[in-house]
Amino acid sequence: MPRSIWKGAIEFGLVNIPVSLTAAEVKPDVQLHMVDSKNHARIRYERVNADSGEEVPWDRMVRGYEYEEGQFILLSDQDLEAVQPKLTKTIGISDFVDLNDIDPLLFDKPYYLEPEKRGRKAYVLLREALRKTGKAGISRVVIRTREYLSAMFVREDALVLMLLRFPQEIRAVSKLDLPSSEEADVGKREMDLALRLIHDMAxxxxxxxxxxxYRDALMTFIEKKIETGETVEDVKQSDAGEKEPARGKVVDLADYLERSLGKKPATTPSKTAKAKPAAKKAAKKAAKKTARKKAKSA
Structure with a gap:
C-alpha cells in the first residue's frame, strides 16, 4: 500500500470528511549518475563562491533575492517563516466549477484522497455528487509548508486532488510567433487531405x-552491459569527425499528406529533367577514375 504523506479533512459548508493524501504519480525513472571515466568514481559538486573561487561551508549559506544585477537582499529562515501560510490540515472547498472549464495546462501534480474509517459514507456522497454534476471542487491546501491551489474531481472510484498552476505561471500564447490561417494560405485540397488522414488514424x-x-530500451541495454561486464571507455571524438546537420527540405504539403495516406505523388518533369544530367555526370566521373587506375597499374 502506498504511504500517505498528509492527513486532514475535506471541508465544504458544514461537511467534514477525514481523509489521507497519497501521491498518484509514479516516476520509474532510470537513475544515471555522473562518474569519472578514468576510475568510475562518482563526481562531487562543490559550493563555490563565484567571486573568490573558495568553497562555501553550509553555515555561511543563506537565501537571497537578486533585485538588481549583482545586488541581493538576504532572507533568513525567520523571515521566510513569517510569510509562510498557516499550517492547516483541511482542504477547504471554496467553489464548485465545471471540470471541463479548467484548462489542462493548469494541471500540475495529482494526489489521491483516501477516506478515514469514520468518513467513508461522506466520501462516497461527495464522490457521487461530483460524478453526477461533472463539477470540480476548487480549494487551497498546505502541503509541506507551501500553499497550493487545487481542484478535486472524480477518477473511477477515487477522489483526485490535482494541484494547479496559477495562471501567471503559464506563458501567454500571444508571446509566440505563430502563423495565421491567412499567412499559411492552406488550400482546400490540403485541408481535405489532412482531415482524411486524421480520420484514418483516429x-x-x-x-x-x-x-x-525509451526507458524499456535503456534498461534492456544496461542489463546487457551488466551481463557482459562491458564498461564505457574514455573515448575522445575529434571535432573534424563531426558532420554538419542536414538542412530541412521544403516539401509540398499536399504531396506529403498523400504519402501519409499511402499514395505516390506524381513526379514533376522539372525534377526528373535535373536528375538525368546529374546521373550522367556521376557516371562519366566514375569512368575517368577507373581509367586512371588502369593506367597506373599498367
Missing part, C-alpha cells in the same frame, strides 16, 4: 496502449 483513447519505450 482511435479510441486507451492509456494502457502507451508506455515509456
Amino acid at each position: 482511435a479510441k483513447w486507451d492509456p494502457k496502449d502507451y508506455h515509456d519505450e
